[in-house]
Amino acid sequence: MNPANYVVLSAVLFSLGAIGVLVRRNAIIVFMSVELMLNAANLAFVAFARMNGNLDGQVAAFFVMVVAAAEVVVGLAIIVTIFRSRRSASIDEPNLLKY
Amino acid sequence: MIELMPAEGVFSLIWVLIALPLLGAGILLLGGRRTNSWGPYLGVFTVVGSAVLAVLMLLAMMGQPAEERSVGQTLFTWVFAGSFQADMAFQLDQLSMVFVLLITIVGSLIHIYSIGYMSHDVDKRKFFGYLNLFVAAMLLLVLANNYFLLYVGWEGVGLASYLLIGFWQIKPTAAAAAKKAFIINRVGDVGLSLAIMVMFVTFGSVSFQDVFGQSGEASEGTLTAIGLLLLLAACGKSAQFPLQAWLLDAMEGPTPVSALIHAATMVTAGVYLIVRSNAVFDRAVWAAAAVVLVGLITIFMGAIIGSAKDDIKKSLAGSTMSQIGYMIFAAGLGPIGYVFAIFHLLTHGVFKAGLFLGAGSVMHGMKDNVNMRRYGALRGLMVITFVTFLAGYLAIMGIPPFAGFWSKDEIIHAAFERSWVIGAAAILGAGITGFYMTRMVAMTFFGKARWEDDVHPHESPAVMTVPLVILALGSTFLGMALLFWGNIESWLEPVVGFASGPTTLSSITLMAITLVVVLVGAFIGWRQYGANPVPIEAPRGNWLTRAARRDLYGDLVNEVVIVRPSFALARWLAWFDSAWIDGIVNGSAAFVGGAAGRIRRTQSGFARSYALSMLGGAVLIVAALVLVRLS
Numbered sequence: 001m002n003p004a005n006y007v008v009l010s011a012v013l014f015s016l017g018a019i020g021v022l023v024r025r026n027a028i029i030v031f032m033s034v035e036l037m038l039n040a041a042n043l044a045f046v047a048f049a050r051m052n053g054n055l056d057g058q059v060a061a062f063f064v065m066v067v068a069a070a071e072v073v074v075g076l077a078i079i080v081t082i083f084r085s086r087r088s089a090s091i092d093e094p095n096l097l098k099y
Numbered sequence: 100m101i102e103l104m105p106a107e108g109v110f111s112l113i114w115v116l117i118a119l120p121l122l123g124a125g126i127l128l129l130g131g132r133r134t135n136s137w138g139p140y141l142g143v144f145t146v147v148g149s150a151v152l153a154v155l156m157l158l159a160m161m162g163q164p165a166e167e168r169s170v171g172q173t174l175f176t177w178v179f180a181g182s183f184q185a186d187m188a189f190q191l192d193q194l195s196m197v198f199v200l201l202i203t204i205v206g207s208l209i210h211i212y213s214i215g216y217m218s219h220d221v222d223k224r225k226f227f228g229y230l231n232l233f234v235a236a237m238l239l240l241v242l243a244n245n246y247f248l249l250y251v252g253w254e255g256v257g258l259a260s261y262l263l264i265g266f267w268q269i270k271p272t273a274a275a276a277a278k279k280a281f282i283i284n285r286v287g288d289v290g291l292s293l294a295i296m297v298m299f300v301t302f303g304s305v306s307f308q309d310v311f312g313q314s315g316e317a318s319e320g321t322l323t324a325i326g327l328l329l330l331l332a333a334c335g336k337s338a339q340f341p342l343q344a345w346l347l348d349a350m351e352g353p354t355p356v357s358a359l360i361h362a363a364t365m366v367t368a369g370v371y372l373i374v375r376s377n378a379v380f381d382r383a384v385w386a387a388a389a390v391v392l393v394g395l396i397t398i399f400m401g402a403i404i405g406s407a408k409d410d411i412k413k414s415l416a417g418s419t420m421s422q423i424g425y426m427i428f429a430a431g432l433g434p435i436g437y438v439f440a441i442f443h444l445l446t447h448g449v450f451k452a453g454l455f456l457g458a459g460s461v462m463h464g465m466k467d468n469v470n471m472r473r474y475g476a477l478r479g480l481m482v483i484t485f486v487t488f489l490a491g492y493l494a495i496m497g498i499p500p501f502a503g504f505w506s507k508d509e510i511i512h513a514a515f516e517r518s519w520v521i522g523a524a525a526i527l528g529a530g531i532t533g534f535y536m537t538r539m540v541a542m543t544f545f546g547k548a549r550w551e552d553d554v555h556p557h558e559s560p561a562v563m564t565v566p567l568v569i570l571a572l573g574s575t576f577l578g579m580a581l582l583f584w585g586n587i588e589s590w591l592e593p594v595v596g597f598a599s600g601p602t603t604l605s606s607i608t609l610m611a612i613t614l615v616v617v618l619v620g621a622f623i624g625w626r627q628y629g630a631n632p633v634p635i636e637a638p639r640g641n642w643l644t645r646a647a648r649r650d651l652y653g654d655l656v657n658e659v660v661i662v663r664p665s666f667a668l669a670r671w672l673a674w675f676d677s678a679w680i681d682g683i684v685n686g687s688a689a690f691v692g693g694a695a696g697r698i699r700r701t702q703s704g705f706a707r708s709y710a711l712s713m714l715g716g717a718v719l720i721v722a723a724l725v726l727v728r729l730s
Contacts, residue, residue, distance in 0.1 A: 098704030
């Protein structure tokens, strides 16, 4: 199978994730979209590693996974805290941090 | 160049001459009110002490042969930096000696007179402190053996003059006059400091010995520059054209100050400077010519102003300008004139001090009114003042055998040896002197009484009249004494040089012509102010009178030439500063502030719009990378 297809799939997944981040209001969904973008990037890394015949891309994918796991821990904690105080998981409502 | 003798015997006390009045000034000015009761007497005592010491030194000096009369005393090295050295060192030679005598003796008489004149003033202790300070600074000026130390004395007398003109600073006019005198003097001081710098660069030293000893090696251009700068300094201190405007206003000070500082001593410091620097002027022909020109212009300016003023002190101040013009004029003539510049300086110092103190005595009896149009017929009521004033009057006009006759006649004689044009001008100046002095005497002592209602003229107390009598005796006999008994030409000759050239007229003819011109001037003055009644309100007068009442537009010229352009420049600079410099600084700040105010609106607080801009940025970067790769 042509490895370029993996790269195309990765681009499609990344675009879906980006659109999800931009258009959805629910923080959890936005979060999931971010995860989708990260995993699209992972897919591209792994595909390129295969194409180049070395392990550099796979190592990078592992790093991304670890960072994503840590991010999920912190991010979910923030979302839960905001939900507790505001009774809402909308990403547009907490807008105090502005000019 | 004369070698200086070591200071031995009484000459080892040269420093005491200065230290005594300086100590007096220190005690009086720092001692505060505790010294109020005895302070003035201490002030008199220190100056009289210096005078006694000066007379002892004169006697010792006369006992020496002529070539051993210059004495030097070095106290310590004062400034030492690189190759520059200035010592705290004094030089007492024949020239310094006559100045020291003039300063201390006239100074003593004026101190004594001031006890009477200032008896009602609450601040008389301060007054005597300042007077002592002045005497100390003036003695330092004439005793210094280098230009650097001379400069200290030069500034010291300027300070004392400022303090004393503004002594009644509660009057705004006095405060303004003090500032004016100080500022105009600064202009001259710049000339002196530049001259000192040029000397140091040229000769590597600022001591009289080195500068005069090496003056033959410098180029004429350098010497001319030094001479002109020294002339500028002399113009400032001696109120010569074009820096003459301050002297008339300086009459705001108490009358003893006008007599001591602004007639007898300080204003003659310029003459001292030029005569002392004779080695420079002898070789700088153009500088010497400039000195003559300045002197001539000032002779006429001063005389014309003196002829028009109704204020007795200002009229005398115009006369002082004019007489110092004669001295500067004589000093510019070169070796034929130096001796007579100093001779006239000495006689003038005595008779003008007498005239000023006489004017002060009149004012004392007239409730401090200075307007001569409100005087008249005082000769019977103030007999001593009248007679002593008359002695000064005859002396300044140059009527034989009074003091001024001998000195002024010699100057006119020297002028004729140079050229008949300047000689004739000097004679004409003498004629105007006759006019304005006769006018002053006629308006003050003759005619009808024009007193204000509540004025009761009376003679002054003995403490004031005794100095008047002594100065009047000096006005009468000093000229003869110095010329025949003191032999002033040969006395000063080792220091300043002396030469007499061929003259175009015999001295008897010259004397007769001068005398006739003076008497014509005096006759015109008498016909106008003695024979005819003097109106209380000044008549409008012709254009020259009106110009002279306004100091020949001296203030106007300063205003137009210096003050207004300075103000215009200052205003333009202020405008440039606020409009352009501040504009650029404030403008850039406002631009940043305004731009930031707009840009911060993008910080909307919506997380999704941030995400969009991040995406947009990422897309832009990727697009740029792709473009770079493809091209």
